[in-house]
Every structure is written in C-alpha cells, then in structure tokens.
Amino acid sequence: MPSRHPVRSLATPRYGSGVDALGSLLDGPRAHGAFVLRAMLDPPWSLRVRDGAALTVLAITRGRAWLVPDDAGPVRLDAGDIAVLSGPDPYTVACEPGLEPTVVIEPGGHSTTTTGDDLCGTWSTGLRTWGTGTAAGDAMLIGSYDVRGEVGGRLLAALPPRLALESDDSHTPLVSLLETEIDRADPGQEVVLDRLLDLLLVSVLRTWFASPGRDAPGWVRAHADPVVGRALRLLHDEPALPWTVSALATRVGVSRAALARRFTELVGEPPMTYLTGWRLALAADLLRDPGVTLDTIARRVGYGSAFALSTAFKRAYGVSPGRYRLTRPA
The missing domain is CATH 2.60.120.280 (Regulatory protein AraC)
Structure with missing residues (x-):
C-alpha cells in the first residue's frame, strides 16, 4: 500500500457538551x-x-x-x-x-x-x-x-x-x-x-x-439505566465538579446508598473510583499538550492542586505527570 503518515488522535477533552x-x-x-x-x-x-x-x-x-x-x-x-x-x-x-x-x-x-x-x-x-x-x-x-x-x-x-x-x-x-x-x-x-x-x-x-448479546463493558450497559446512566453522563460532562456520592445521588434523585449500590452493580466499581479513573485519563490526554500547565490540568479535571493530581496520577500510572509528558508524544 502507498506509504502515508499514520493517524494521530486529537482527544482533547471537551466539557459541558452533555454527551453520554x-x-x-x-x-x-x-x-x-x-x-x-x-x-x-x-x-x-x-x-x-x-x-x-x-x-x-x-x-x-x-x-x-x-x-x-x-x-x-x-x-x-x-x-x-x-x-x-x-x-x-x-x-x-x-x-x-x-x-x-x-x-x-x-x-x-x-x-x-x-x-x-x-x-x-x-x-x-x-x-x-x-x-x-x-x-x-x-x-x-x-x-x-x-x-x-x-x-x-x-x-x-x-x-x-x-x-x-x-x-x-x-x-x-x-x-x-x-x-x-x-x-x-x-x-x-x-x-x-x-x-x-x-x-x-x-x-x-x-x-x-x-446489539444484543455483546460483551460490552459495564459502563456501556449501564447507560440505559435511568439512574446510573444519568450519573455517568454527569460525571463525564462535568468531571471538574467536587463530586461526592451524596451530591451525585441528589442530582439523579435517589438516595446515596441506592446510587452506590446500583452504580457498583452495573458499572463494576463505585462511583468515585470510576470518576478517578476518568479524571486521570483526561489528565493524561491534556499532558500531551506542552502548553497546558499542570495546575491548569488539575483544575480542569477536578483536582485542587497540581500536587494532588501528581499524587493520584503517579499512584495510577506509576510515573509522575512530568515524566509521562516527556515520554508521550504530542
């Protein structure tokens, strides 16, 4: 096949769009x-x-x-x-x-x-x-x-x-x-x-x-649930908000216990664990832009400081955000 430059993903997070x-x-x-x-x-x-x-x-x-x-x-x-x-x-x-x-x-x-x-x-x-x-x-x-x-x-x-x-x-x-x-x-x-x-x-x-019968991950199947699906949309749409299980439960109109139980059952992990993974994935993408500071990234994905983001990021990815940025091309 004729040689061409490979595709590059431009996965800059977009908030406030209401996507599921x-x-x-x-x-x-x-x-x-x-x-x-x-x-x-x-x-x-x-x-x-x-x-x-x-x-x-x-x-x-x-x-x-x-x-x-x-x-x-x-x-x-x-x-x-x-x-x-x-x-x-x-x-x-x-x-x-x-x-x-x-x-x-x-x-x-x-x-x-x-x-x-x-x-x-x-x-x-x-x-x-x-x-x-x-x-x-x-x-x-x-x-x-x-x-x-x-x-x-x-x-x-x-x-x-x-x-x-x-x-x-x-x-x-x-x-x-x-x-x-x-x-x-x-x-x-x-x-x-x-x-x-x-x-x-x-x-x-x-x-x-x-399609029926697909072995889709829990968060995909949970999208159809009237409670958990709405909770997922909120977390994806507004990851920077200071979410707690109680605050999320209030927004979707159920009790804290009911949301925690239903979310974990359908998605496979508790709401705040899921949110942490999503925030850090967004942060990893933002780190590919050398013009965005760590403080800015922290605020955009819901961490109070660059230090807090760095601690969570290193725990999840095994390297500091700075090291990750150096080893991942823009």
Missing part, C-alpha cells in the same frame, strides 16, 4: 491526516498485516475477504460487511483462509513482498487506490488509526480484538460516501476523509455496542 459515557469514549479517536485507501485485488491474494495500527476499519465493497487472526478462527466478510480490528497484533486478510501471504503491510501502510521488494509504487493504480485488481475482483476500503492518549486507551480496552457487522446490521451510506471521496483531490480533501472515517467508525461501534 459512550459518547465521551467515541469522541476520543479523531483522525488527522488519515491513512485511507481503496484496495482492489484479483484472487488469489493474501495480505499479512503487521502495521501495528491501534484501530483499523475494513469495509468490503465488492466480492469477499477472509479475516484470519493468529489466535482465532477465520471470519468471512462479504460485500457490505464492516470489520473493526484493535491492534497491534498482526493478522492476515485473504480471498480464502489458508492461503500463504504474498504481501506484507508494514507500519504506515508500506507494502512489500514477503522477500522485501517494495510494492507501494508498482501496485499504486490511482489516487488512494492500490492493488492488482480489476473491476471484477475483490475490493475493500481501509482506514487505520494510531489512537494515542488514555481516553483512546479506554475505548480500546472496551473493544474485543476484532468485531464484524454484517451488511444487514451495518447499513450506512458512509461507506459509499467514503468511496466516492477517495477519488477526489479537491482542496481540504484530507479533512473530508478524516471526518468520514471518524463517522464510519463511530457508527459501527455504536451499532455494535447496542
């Missing part, structure tokens, strides 16, 4: 200069993907493909199906399971043969289009994210290594829009592709989380 707990997590991955590509391949074909991407969206637009993880059985994807893969583990995508890969996809979308010969130039067939396929072959759209930041990490932790929506469940016009926009070279085109990829990812994940 799932919305707060889905607001984390934000493409910027996305790796978006159309692959067209005539069978037989088999790709070994070891690009290390944190999230990859794979939409089959014609024909079919088999997703072959190293640690699970193959998954068939037909036209209209969409898969989301959580990295960084390698996997194979092929026209049939069991085919030996002949192409390797490296970080940044760089493609080679299994012996190391470059394919980026020889297999480029047009703007953001790659492969050896004809109009009768298999075709798919690929978008990759490098999700940085602890808010993005919370989303990744909530996802299985791979998920797939069949065409009946993934009915969305976004795939067609993305395929149309891939061919265009208008001013601002990269931004259009970024936003379409974001919308497609959010649409797929929202549908997947809402």
